[in-house]
Structure formats: structure tokens, C-alpha cells
Amino acid sequence: MKQAILLHNPGAGDEDHLKSDLVECIENEGYTCVYFSVKKGDRWVHQLDQADFAIVAGGDGTVRGVVKELVKRNALDKKIPVTILPMGTANNLSIALGIDSNLNHSSHIKSWNNSKRQRFDVGVIKNAETTDFFLEGAGYGVFPHLIQKMIAVDKSKVKNAKDELKLALEVLHDIILSAQSEKFWIKADDQIYEGNCILLEVMNIQSIGPNLILSPEAATDDGVFNVVYVDEEQRADFADYIKKRIDQQDVTFNYKSFEAKELTIDCESAYMHIDDELVLPLKNIAVFEVRENVLEFLVPTSS
Structure with missing residues (x-):
């Protein structure tokens, strides 16, 4: 019988009910299960070696919080595969892994017996002062501004995840119209790129933010x-694209893009983001590296 560790980010008022519901569903499928709320300390970290796999019940930020502990483990530690019960707003990581956030948690749990392991590369970002990692993407320009604006924006009319995603697109549209373009210089493997942009993103998966697909060709193990970047000449077209997304039109945008395994980036942007976290200005040039096969996720066999 496989031992699962359930790491849950509970919503206000639903912890006790959902906790018992999730544990019961998991145990009904033949697993033993120990439960931890990730909002109540890090005692779960010390239980990882007792588990055959970890279940993250939450959104992209919760997954990142769990993975932050997993990437600290050394090569001699037990490698713990992770599966996701998507309960966030955007669920970009679940989308990248082929985990349908529209299904109920019972359907996800029933699928685990037929799941497969999917390798997942991790992005590492370093400068002279610090080292960090990312799962989704890191970048400069309008997305750091969006993260900053969404902290303070009025969400009183937001009733569900769909409303919040629409609100984020509306805020992003306004930012695009007024954002200052910023000078960038990139050494990508053996190529040099430079110019001015309103968006510059180093993508590890297909989408970030409010489910914006910036790199449809991206794979978790490539x-x-x-x-991906948007320059000044594309500003009006990019704003129009976002407006059509707000209006729920099925549209695409022709981002400028290229692939690289190692990057050195110097950008004038005052802020950057790493996944969904706003980062203070970097004082030094940032170096990005791909670390292959750091993580394994359990995903549906049909993905």
C-alpha cells in the first residue's frame, strides 16, 4: 500500500470539511495518507522520506512552496514524485502537466493508479548576491507591474477564479498601454540579442499569469x-490582443521568441518577477540556467 503525504493550502472556512473529504477519497483508492496544512508550519518537510509520493492541493504558489523544499534535497535523498490537486486561480503548472483543473478532486485521485512520471526541469537564476529557482517563468516588464497592481486592486466584485483572471487581464491591458519600454541585453548560448521591450520573459512552461500562453512549444523536460519578448513596435497589437482575450475571443499573438539553455540578461527594469513573486531590483546581471530532471510529477497517462 503506497503512503501519500497530502500538503494542502486550505481556503478560509473550508479546512476541516475539505481535509476529511480529501483524506477519505485518497484512502478509498487504497493509499494510506497523512495530512498537513502548509499554512501551519513546515513539520511536513520532516515526513517526506516516509512517503511514496506527495500530493499538493492548492494553486501554483502552493506547488512552488512545496518544490522549494524538494529542490534543497541532495542526490542521496529519496526522490519524491509530486502530483497536483489543482485548487488555485490560474493553475498554470497543472495545465503544463495535462492535469485538468475542471475535474473534481475525486476524478483526479481515481486516475493516480494509471498515472505516469513526467520529468520536470527547473530554471535557476543567479546574480552576485543570490540564487533562486523558478518553475513557470521569470522576467521583466509588464508582468512584474501586474503582480504589483493585483496586490492592491479592488477585488470586491470578484466571485470566482474566472472573475479574477478577467480582472487580471483588464489590469494588464491598462499596464501595456502606459508601461515604459526598457532596454535589454541578452547573451543566449552563443547569440546576442538587444533592444527595447515592454515584456521579457524566460519561460519554463507554456503559460504564466492569467493563463497567457507565451510559449506554446515549451515542454517540461526539453x-x-x-x-519571449514584446518590443515597442508591438505595443498596440499586444494591447489589442489582450482586449480580445478579455472579450473571450479565440485569438493568438505572434511573440518574438528564441530558445536557449543558458542566458545572461541585463535589463533596465526596476523590478522582475520569479514565478508569481515580485522581486526587488537586481543590482547585477542575472544568469539563467536549466537544471534538467530535477523533479518528477505524476500525471494522467493521456497527457
Whole structure:
């Protein structure tokens, strides 16, 4: 019988009910299960070696919080595969792994007996002062501004995840119209790119933010980054694209992009983001590297 560790980010008021519901569903499928709320300390970290796999019940930020502990483990530690019960707003990581966030948790749990292991590369970003990692993407320009704006924006009319995604697109549209373009210089493997942009993203998966697909060709185990940027000449078209997304039109945008395994980036942007976290200005040039096969996720066999 496989031992699962359930790491849950509970919503206000639903912890006790959902906890018992999730544990019961998991145990009904033949697993033993120990439960931890990730909002109540890090005692779960010390239980990882007792588990055959970890279950993250939450959104992209919760997955990142769990993975932050997993990437600290050395080569001699037990490698713990992770599966996701998507309960966030955007669920970009679940989308990248072929885990349908529209299904109920019972359907996900029933599928685990037929799951497969999917390798997942991790992006590492370093400068002279610090080292960090990312799962989704890291970048400069309008997305750091969006993260900053969404912290303070009025969400009183937001009733569900769909409303919040629409609100984020509306805020992003306004930012695109007024954002200052920023000078960038990139050494990508043996190529040099430079110019001015309003968006510059180093993508590890297909989408970031409010489910914006910036790199549809990205794969979790391809060993490369997809670098995506929007320059000043594309500003009006990009704003129009976002407006059509708000209106729920099925549209695409022709981002400028290239692939690279290693990057050195110097950008004038005052802020950057790493996944969904806003980062203070970097004082030094940033170096990006792909670390292959760091993680394994359990995903549906049909993905």
C-alpha cells in the first residue's frame, strides 16, 4: 500500500470539511495518507522520506512552496514524485502537466493508479548576491507591474477564479498601454540579442499569469528555456490582443521568441518577477540556467 503525504493550502472556512473529504477519497483508492496544512508550519518537510509520493492541493504558489523544499534535497535523498490537486486561480503548472483543473478532486485521485512520471526541469537564476529557482517563468516588464497592481486592486466584485483572471487581464491591458519600454541585453548560448521591450520573459512552461500562453512549444523536460519578448513596435497589437482575450475571443499573438539553455540578461527594469513573486531590483546581471530532471510529477497517462 503506497503512503501519500497530502500538503494542502486550505481556503478560509473550508479546512476541516475539505481535509476529511480529501483524506477519505485518497484512502478509498487504497493509499494510506497523512495530512498537513502548509499554512501551519513546515513539520511536513520532516515526513517526506516516509512517503511514496506527495500530493499538493492548492494553486501554483502552493506547488512552488512545496518544490522549494524538494529542490534543497541532495542526490542521496529519496526522490519524491509530486502530483497536483489543482485548487488555485490560474493553475498554470497543472495545465503544463495535462492535469485538468475542471475535474473534481475525486476524478483526479481515481486516475493516480494509471498515472505516469513526467520529468520536470527547473530554471535557476543567479546574480552576485543570490540564487533562486523558478518553475513557470521569470522576467521583466509588464508582468512584474501586474503582480504589483493585483496586490492592491479592488477585488470586491470578484466571485470566482474566472472573475479574477478577467480582472487580471483588464489590469494588464491598462499596464501595456502606459508601461515604459526598457532596454535589454541578452547573451543566449552563443547569440546576442538587444533592444527595447515592454515584456521579457524566460519561460519554463507554456503559460504564466492569467493563463497567457507565451510559449506554446515549451515542454517540461526539453532542457531549454523559451525566451519571449514584446518590443515597442508591438505595443498596440499586444494591447489589442489582450482586449480580445478579455472579450473571450479565440485569438493568438505572434511573440518574438528564441530558445536557449543558458542566458545572461541585463535589463533596465526596476523590478522582475520569479514565478508569481515580485522581486526587488537586481543590482547585477542575472544568469539563467536549466537544471534538467530535477523533479518528477505524476500525471494522467493521456497527457
